[in-house]
Amino acid sequence: MILTKEQQAILDGEKGETLAKVMKTLVMYGDAFEAEKLVPITSKYNHLVTSFGLKVMAPVYDLMQQLLDAGVSSEQKFSVDPRPLDKNVPANFLQNLVFNKFMYTKQGFYEDQLEKLGLMDKNAFTCTCYMDEVSNKPKKGDVLSWAESSAVVYANSVLGARCNRNSGIIDIMGSIVGYVPYFGLLTDEGRKATWVVKVETTKKPEAQLLGSAIGMKVMEDVPYVVGLDKWIGNELNDAACSYLKDFGAATASNGAVGLYHIDNLTPEAVELGKDLIAEGAKEYIIDDAELERVKNNYPVIWKNPDAKPKLCFVGCPHLSLEQLKEWTVKLEKALLENGKKKVTIPTVFTAAPGVLEVFAKTEYAERLKATGVITSYICPLMYMNNPLCKKMPVITSSNKLRTYTSARYYTDAEILTAITGGKQK
């Protein structure tokens, strides 16, 4: 890798041993991908994936402390993934004991570290930092050092920013020196699609199911999706962005997609069209039967597959303001139709603190509360990341949550029926 004089000086230790190690990490990371150079990060803010003060992650906090002790904090302020705990979310005595006394004992300590390292504000905990209400929204062409997979794929695909699927810790190291290695999704070549996915369904495909199918098929490759604009339109409005948020998270967690292009919709596809498709790209056709096949193949890992669900999570990734409003209306209608006043399964809707704050000021907030749904800023994935939850029948419409936990996936419509006491078709 060819370094500038300034970069080489940092690597040689002219700005201290710790900063030299940070630079060495980035250079070795880049070398693994034959990166020729480091390029400046141009986004206003960074976003970190590590939000949890898990006792077992002590080596991460030790490393962060080394950075703080050496005074090498990031010049960029940052947001970070959601908190793992929220008293509003139902948990039994044993769960609370495990969460607070065993698993997340480092939460307060780590949040103090984050503040010292450059946290945007005390509420900047969400996986959807790009929401208007959170304000960490990169511009087209911005170079980022992010790691959260659902945020990376959204920033690349919907916003047209440039970011690799970095790992946690690498995210902050890039931000500290202000550079990232130039490879993969930062390059024009790396952003070309090596798959053409043709959506040939007879109805609007479920975002999280379509994303899952594509993720599992293309893995880390870049898909160019045709036929989806027929269902979600040609404008990146709230509805389309919410759809793409959920779709992208599923492509990233069920596979390892860091960028997708949607014909006639996402910025690079609008600008360059089919020129984005690489020579020899493979083809994947998705129809109703294929989506059904994918859904039916998800393993059910509940001890009793017929168990009555004890909890429902909606909002992984965090819901948008638009989605919170939509769900409120859908819930009221379904409860009325089913002759119920409140949800029949404890249900948690998760969203960014900033989004919840704005939502609370709308007329929908009281209406949603009246349905019995709890709103929270929690990370459902972190909540379920323990053996106690493994035994708990949890349902979700998040394919990411399904992938990493024992939660069982249902479509939004099926979830609505389940939590309002309706009968599944």
Place this chain on the structure above:
Amino acid sequence: MKQFKGRVVTPGEVTAEAVVTKEGFNTLASFQMALQFGDKEVKCGDQSNKDLYGKPLLNKALCLPQTIGSTTGGLVLYCACAMGKNPACMLFSSHIDSLAAAGAVLADVWVDGVTMPVIDSLGDEFLDYVKDGMTITVKDGGIVEVE
């Protein structure tokens, strides 16, 4: 004995028993329970990985195509190394992915006293040939001997 040649991502020499997956290795799902709840053998906790689920990973030669899953993968691997709960080496048939590369590099730069050689681009033939229980020797220059 058969010899394969790959590319060195992080250096080192080691001999260990092979554990093999032909599926993507989900780092978070594989390590999270073992690290959190003190499994001494560091058994693979990824129920979706039919090749590895329940098998010990500690001090084994982990043979895999690539890693998949959460972007916490790199820091999980780093933590495993810092806690001495890592495989003896990681041997990739494909080009290494960004998450595994991050984990390998973080461990190499920031963890004292731990060496986990990582070799990639060993080719499909490597994964076709190597089986659980075989003895793997990693030598300088990306040489991997399987017997």
